[in-house]
Amino acid sequence: MAVETVIENGTIVTGRDTFDGALAIDDGTIVSIGAEHAMPETERTVDASGLLVMSGVVDPHVHIDDHVSLDTYETATSAAALGGVTTVIDFAWQAYTGAGSPWDETGSLREGVERKRENGSEAVVDFGLHGGILREDSALFEEMGPLVDEGITSFKMYTTYEFGLSNGFIREVLERLRELDAVGVAHTEDDSVCESLTTEFRTEGRDDPKWLPEARPDYAEAMAADDVARLASETGAKYYGIHTSCRKAAEALARYRDDGSRIRGETCTHYTTLTDEIYRELGNLPKIAPPIRTEDDTDAMFEYLRNDTLSVVSTDHVAQTRERKETSEWWEDPFGANGLQTSLPVFHDEAVNNRGLSYPFLVRVMCANPARTFGLAKKGTLQPGTDADIVLFDPNETYTISARNNASVADYTIYEGRDVTGKVKRTYLRGQLVADEGNVVGEPGHGEFVPRERPVWSDE
Numbered sequence: 001m002a003v004e005t006v007i008e009n010g011t012i013v014t015g016r017d018t019f020d021g022a023l024a025i026d027d028g029t030i031v032s033i034g035a036e037h038a039m040p041e042t043e044r045t046v047d048a049s050g051l052l053v054m055s056g057v058v059d060p061h062v063h064i065d066d067h068v069s070l071d072t073y074e075t076a077t078s079a080a081a082l083g084g085v086t087t088v089i090d091f092a093w094q095a096y097t098g099a100g101s102p103w104d105e106t107g108s109l110r111e112g113v114e115r116k117r118e119n120g121s122e123a124v125v126d127f128g129l130h131g132g133i134l135r136e137d138s139a140l141f142e143e144m145g146p147l148v149d150e151g152i153t154s155f156k157m158y159t160t161y162e163f164g165l166s167n168g169f170i171r172e173v174l175e176r177l178r179e180l181d182a183v184g185v186a187h188t189e190d191d192s193v194c195e196s197l198t199t200e201f202r203t204e205g206r207d208d209p210k211w212l213p214e215a216r217p218d219y220a221e222a223m224a225a226d227d228v229a230r231l232a233s234e235t236g237a238k239y240y241g242i243h244t245s246c247r248k249a250a251e252a253l254a255r256y257r258d259d260g261s262r263i264r265g266e267t268c269t270h271y272t273t274l275t276d277e278i279y280r281e282l283g284n285l286p287k288i289a290p291p292i293r294t295e296d297d298t299d300a301m302f303e304y305l306r307n308d309t310l311s312v313v314s315t316d317h318v319a320q321t322r323e324r325k326e327t328s329e330w331w332e333d334p335f336g337a338n339g340l341q342t343s344l345p346v347f348h349d350e351a352v353n354n355r356g357l358s359y360p361f362l363v364r365v366m367c368a369n370p371a372r373t374f375g376l377a378k379k380g381t382l383q384p385g386t387d388a389d390i391v392l393f394d395p396n397e398t399y400t401i402s403a404r405n406n407a408s409v410a411d412y413t414i415y416e417g418r419d420v421t422g423k424v425k426r427t428y429l430r431g432q433l434v435a436d437e438g439n440v441v442g443e444p445g446h447g448e449f450v451p452r453e454r455p456v457w458s459d460e
Helices: 073-082 109-122 140-149 167-180 191-203 209-215 218-235 247-257 269-273 278-282 295-306 322-326 343-354 359-373
Strands: 003-013 018-026 029-034 042-047 052-055 057-059 085-093 126-132 154-158 183-187 238-241 263-268 312-314 390-400 419-429 432-436
Touching: 003 029, 003 359, 003 390, 052 359, 057 343, 057 359, 073 085, 073 109, 073 419, 073 432, 085 109, 085 419, 109 126, 109 140, 140 167, 154 167, 167 183, 167 218, 167 238, 183 218, 191 209, 191 218, 209 278, 218 238, 218 247, 218 263, 247 263, 247 295, 263 269, 263 295, 269 295, 269 312, 269 343, 312 343, 312 359, 343 359, 343 390, 343 419
Parallel strands: 003 042, 003 052, 057 085, 085 126, 126 154, 154 183, 183 238, 238 263, 263 312
Antiparallel strands: 003 018, 018 029, 052 390, 390 419, 419 432
16 A cells, blocks of 8 residues: 655755665654665655755744743744744743733643643644743642643743742752652753842943843853752752753753763753854844853853753744834843744754754754653654654755744844755645745644653663
């Protein structure tokens, strides 16, 4: 019996190898990969001549339709599809009350999960959820077990902002995560250091956005990164340090990594491709936390990606508008920058074209490692039996990034005017074409919530 589709004449890229070949898809699943003559009969062929055939990108760090991001699931996942991203992991928030809270009353993690799953019915690509802990409430510990059983196997905490948690409560969360064999995730900046410097700079009238990196310095990030990694090490919990931006914070993670089985870390595309000069060029538009840092820190991100202290490149995608960004001070909300649509071509251009890293390296840090780290067994790979989430990528096409092409509600990009070589041509989700030559062709609702397994971590 013939299979539905064979993609032929392309260059297959896995996390270990690159070779000329083909792959066959049937009923949303990869059924064969290898030499073209070994493929089964097919109803349809796709000619991938001159293109790389890769797994869809797995982005484990995005913000959609919540108190920090204006995107709907349709707009964010449309941007993802155009960028070759076939699975995202968003955050389901525990409502808190405070001066900056969008909620009128506190709420449970369960309520946050139900809200995101309902809104996710508009998704164009697949999505998972992290639990997002925004207040110290012991009732949380009763919620976590059932949520893990339902496929929400990681939980995020903050050490800063008004919803930051104390080290004591973080320790309790990590103890519970160890019992559940789930993963702790934390935004790590020392709040007191950042707040004291911000107050000092405001008093002195340093209102230019160029002061943001000095108000949230690398050592404040490193202090908190060290604290949480130490707590994870002492409690025996799995811990994943998100959006590592600087050499000092990466060094802090490296101190506790040992054999790599319990401590992991990520960086983001912007920390590998931009420097703090961007604040002089674009003002508040690239206002994110932790901030974009120095050229040495950019180099350090690649050093620590090479030695596997950092094993994932994400976006930390947040959709805001130019108006909201440019009418606030650098110390005020909103923070964040959009990146789902441009992350793969921008990182490819920097990592492969400029720094000479391999295509298997690219696939590892953007596809295979995030899937394995967060328990997505059928994602991030081209192995037979897994989901046919596939990107056809032209490594030689050069184009200029412009916000005019954004599918996200964000009306700017921090990569505006950047020339990159490497472009997403087609994106398939479970064998169905969802983006084709810069156009979204997938229907809202084709994307599904993906329950995640408890991940098995080892030093691979």
